[in-house]
Amino acid sequence: MSGHGNHVANSTWMRAVMMAGMILTVGIVGFAVLGVFVAENKHHTWEDEHHHYEDAKDEWSAGVADGTVNGSDHSEPLYIAKEEAHNAEVAAHLSYLTYRVAGVTMLFIAGAYATFIGLGGFLNASKPKADDHHDDHHDEHEHHGSASPIIFAFGIMVFLWGLPDFIVACKALLDDTVTAELGMLGISVSGMLIMVVAVSNWWFEDLPFIGHGEQIATSYPFEGDHIRKVGLWVFIMSEIMVFATFFSSYLRMRTEWCTKWALDDGGFAGCRTTSDLELTASDYLRPGGGKVDGLGESVGDFWTLLPGGINTFALIISSYTIVLALKTAKNAKWESPKGFMGKLMPTRKAAVRNYLIATLILGSLFIVLKLVEWSHLVAEGFTIGTVQGSIFYIATGAHGLHVFLGLVIMLYLVFKADTVGFDEDNAQGIEYFGLYWHFVDLAWVVIFPAFYLY
């Protein structure tokens, strides 16, 4: 879409490159503080706790060997000391993982943001004669189609063509025994480059848009509505189906698993004792999870559940901040609030940008905490190798991917809010992105209780 209403200088695009530098700096500082400095301290604590556990275990084993301790008596002080040392070691390991994964994730998402906004800005700033496009014979109501979505879709196709080898190459980075297939990796990377070029061109077309030339549907039943808006609702319709397949697959499988609930209800053939128990995500997440009528040990952990709890609030709050950004952009009579908020939002333009930045930060927090939660679950033994793990990681991962893609788009909205600005004429960019963002929130409304509570 490109209803150019004003002119954007090449130098404006260089601000995107500066923004990329700022974001990368935040990511590097976050990684250095959380992922290196704090994580190293936590690692030392973990090593100390591991030695304590080894000592306590040896002491108990020696007691059992010389007959001074009854090996099957769980009330023996040495046994209790061994178990406490084990719990302390697990807690120290999870604490280390929290900071290490948070730091690494901050670096990764900052790198991804910087790549998109930096490369996009650089490509657009480098376009020849872009400054000379204000001649035109276009009238302000003229509207054009855009090839960018088609180029973007082509880029995705090329990327997916080489995806299996892209994944092998990623594994090779982590594991020396895996060899990367460079030919197909090149295809995948080419696909990513095509996507970046398409996105940057899309931005190039949209940035000058100040509200003139929005394409209007001309036929029933959406006559008079913005085509972008209709397209977005149809897209949301398809997204509902995508998440419905995950949800229904989960429910279908869940009803046949030998879960705590099934055992509490008396079980069924092949599901009679705790040895038949199949642990679900909620067992690993909820305190007391996986314990059947007082039998067995709970695998649930408060610190593994906490990120999911915070994330639920983060998404709801981010839904509200984007509503505030839209409301502010549409309000021609907006006045700066008094006091501290007034200093944060001295102008309407700054207010819209800051509400969008708040949304971006909350969404980024969601990704960081999501990966922290996953690292805890994997460390506790809940891996993607099980059916229960597979559906959990695929469903929550697909949701996380939607959040991440939304954040990349939001990054551009922040850039536009900071340069051209949003007002009552061109606020539809925020409105239509907001629809997508609210849908992502809506999907979490279903996913959270289904996987964390059920």
Add this chain to the structure above:
Amino acid sequence: MSEHAEFMGKDVYFWNFIVLMFFTLFEVGAVFFEGIPKATVWGILIVVGLIKGFGIAAFFMHLKDEHKWFNITFMFPWIFVALMLWGIGLSNPEGVTGLPSWCTPDWSYATER
């Protein structure tokens, strides 16, 4: 309540946000609570899910103020979601005998053979 209606000096978005936060608090609190009864879990899954879903779709996504075809577009895929849930009910281990008669076919030919 229209987009511009106000209550106690705050607009509909603010109050929708407060309601959503309240139910989220309830939902997250329930997850942290140990030994929650099965009926409560289902209640939260369905009732709280519906309330929060309505709040987000109707007010934040403005469906309440949109014309009917946007609402139809949004509601249309839920028909398939309902069909899938029905299919899950029919095909789960209790589908033959455990479901109420109004939502399952007559399986007697299968069970009495």
